[in-house]
Amino acid sequence: MRRSCTAAWKNLFPSAENQAFCESVRQYLLLSAPGSPFVRKCLAPCGARPLSIRNGLKGGTMESSAHRTDQIAPEARAAYWKRAIAETYFPLSLTFRDPAAFNGRLKCRDIGAISLSRLNTEALLYERLEQHLRTAGEEEYLVAIPSLSPVEFHQLGREVRCDPGGFILERGDEPYRFSYATTNELYVLKLPKRVLSEKLRNPDSFCAQVIDARTGIAHLFSETVRQLESLPFGAGREAAILGRQLVELLALALEQETGNNAQVQSAVQAAHLRRAETVIRDNLANPALDPEMVAEACGISKRYLHELFNGWNTTVSRFIREERLIAARDALQAAPHLPIADVAYRFGFSDQAQFSRLFRGKFDQTPSAFRAQQREWSAS
Numbered sequence: 001m002r003r004s005c006t007a008a009w010k011n012l013f014p015s016a017e018n019q020a021f022c023e024s025v026r027q028y029l030l031l032s033a034p035g036s037p038f039v040r041k042c043l044a045p046c047g048a049r050p051l052s053i054r055n056g057l058k059g060g061t062m063e064s065s066a067h068r069t070d071q072i073a074p075e076a077r078a079a080y081w082k083r084a085i086a087e088t089y090f091p092l093s094l095t096f097r098d099p100a101a102f103n104g105r106l107k108c109r110d111i112g113a114i115s116l117s118r119l120n121t122e123a124l125l126y127e128r129l130e131q132h133l134r135t136a137g138e139e140e141y142l143v144a145i146p147s148l149s150p151v152e153f154h155q156l157g158r159e160v161r162c163d164p165g166g167f168i169l170e171r172g173d174e175p176y177r178f179s180y181a182t183t184n185e186l187y188v189l190k191l192p193k194r195v196l197s198e199k200l201r202n203p204d205s206f207c208a209q210v211i212d213a214r215t216g217i218a219h220l221f222s223e224t225v226r227q228l229e230s231l232p233f234g235a236g237r238e239a240a241i242l243g244r245q246l247v248e249l250l251a252l253a254l255e256q257e258t259g260n261n262a263q264v265q266s267a268v269q270a271a272h273l274r275r276a277e278t279v280i281r282d283n284l285a286n287p288a289l290d291p292e293m294v295a296e297a298c299g300i301s302k303r304y305l306h307e308l309f310n311g312w313n314t315t316v317s318r319f320i321r322e323e324r325l326i327a328a329r330d331a332l333q334a335a336p337h338l339p340i341a342d343v344a345y346r347f348g349f350s351d352q353a354q355f356s357r358l359f360r361g362k363f364d365q366t367p368s369a370f371r372a373q374q375r376e377w378s379a380s
Contacts, residue, residue: 064109074100081121088117089142089190090172091132095125111228112243114191118229125179133173139193140172141203143250145213145222147185153178158208165214167222169254171207187225191247198326199251201273201312206254218253221246237333237374244330272300273308280320284327285346291316324348325362328355332367333374340367 067084069077078099085092088108096102104121144151145167153160153168155176162168170176173193196203213222224246255274279297283289294316295302309316324347331343341352344367349355359367 064107066108067104067106069102069104077102085126088115089188090128090136090140093127093129093132095127097123107229109229110239111246112240113195114189114243114247116225116229116246117188117190119184119186119188122183123179123181125177127178128172128174128176130175133175136173141191141193141196141207142170142172143189143191143225144168144170144178145187145189145225146180147187149180149182149184151178151180151184151186153208155208160208160210162210165212166210167213167218168210169203169207171204174207176208187222187229189225189246189250191250195247196251198322199247200254203254206257209257211253211257213253216253217249217256221249221253224249237336240333240374269308269311272298272304273312276305276308276316277319280323281327284320284324284348287348289320289348321358322362325359328359328367329363329370332371336371336374340371343367 065088067080067088069081072080078094078096081102081104082092082094084104084106085094088106102122102124104119104124106117106119106121108115108117144153144162146162146164148164150161150163151168153162153170153176155171155174160168170178193203200206211218213219228242228246275298276294279294280289283293286293291302291305295305298305305316309319328343328347328349331338331346332340335343344350344352344355349358356366356368359365359370363370365373
């Protein structure tokens with residue numbers, strides 16, 4: 001039966017120009033009748049690609065994807081899982097205990113600028129090697145939350161063990177080793193470095209540390225991740241808002257670790273800096289906001305205020321400007337009918353041409369292009 005089905009399938013699609021159509025039919029059959037012995041016998045021997053389910057958004061943006069190995073020929077499972085991992089995160093080297101017997105499931109969905117995935121796999125070793133970094137694009141982080149068993153992580157000379165109830169931040173632009181010795185379920189958040197840097201100073205300092213998520217904001221963050229993974233919600237504007245809120249929670253959770261982090265400034269300096277950031281963010285719409293006002297509100301000298309921000313390779317004025325741009329972007333998204341000029345003026349930009357130029361410099365698109373994109377997403 002297998003031999004005849006395979007021959008019939010190949011005879012039905014003999015030419016190279018029909019391969020795309022052939023692949024579409026294969027995927028349709030796999031999706032329509034994944035448990036059918038007939039479908040498995042017909043498709044698996046002739047090289048049908050492993051099951052990958054995708055839901056598309058208008059404009060080609062992927063909202064969700066799913067991968068699983070239980071319907072894949074044993075000899076193809078390792079290669080397939082390697083492709084699935086590279087597609088979902090970035091290229092990694094994988095080491096399996098038994099490649100032919102490996103079982104794994106992976107679901108991923110986009111939430112605005114970030115992606116959230118859930119993995120269920122047997123023991124596995126993932127390695128980010130120097131060769132992978134040569135073709136890397138934008139710097140990205142992974143946040144790994146183990147649910148069933150501990151994970152071991154090594155990066156930048158640090159080696160940590162993260163048990164369920166914690167999470168770790170991984171840098172995608174540096175080599176690392178990540179493994180677990182038994183079957184595990186993990187929730188993984190992938191986000192661009194620039195997105196987290198908008199909410200948190202020097203995120204790199206929190207990499208390769210175990211964040212205790214059993215209590216406090218870190219617990220709220222990890223539980224929110226689990227809820228969002230299965231919660232149905234729309235794409236576009238709704239997803240973008242949820243994504244930003246999740247990044248806010250992550251930044252707050254990491255900030256709680258600041259006092260115990262030997263790589264950050266002293267406790268007094270860190271407290272002053274947090275106070276200054278709070279004053280700035282609370283007064284973004286205040287036209288009088290400037291370094292002198294911030295220093296007075298914090299009870300410190302303007303010179304000391306500048307020293308605090310210089311320690312993080314920025315200036316007070318630049319920080320104010322960038323926070324205003326971020327707030328303006330969020331307002332453009334939250335209030336789609338508010339004129340762009342009104343949004344600019346609200347956050348201290350009296351010159352709309354200057355606002356447009358600074359906005360483009362920060363977000364790689366003009367305010368009008370950003371708003372048009374949001375409307376397109378809402379319509380989808």
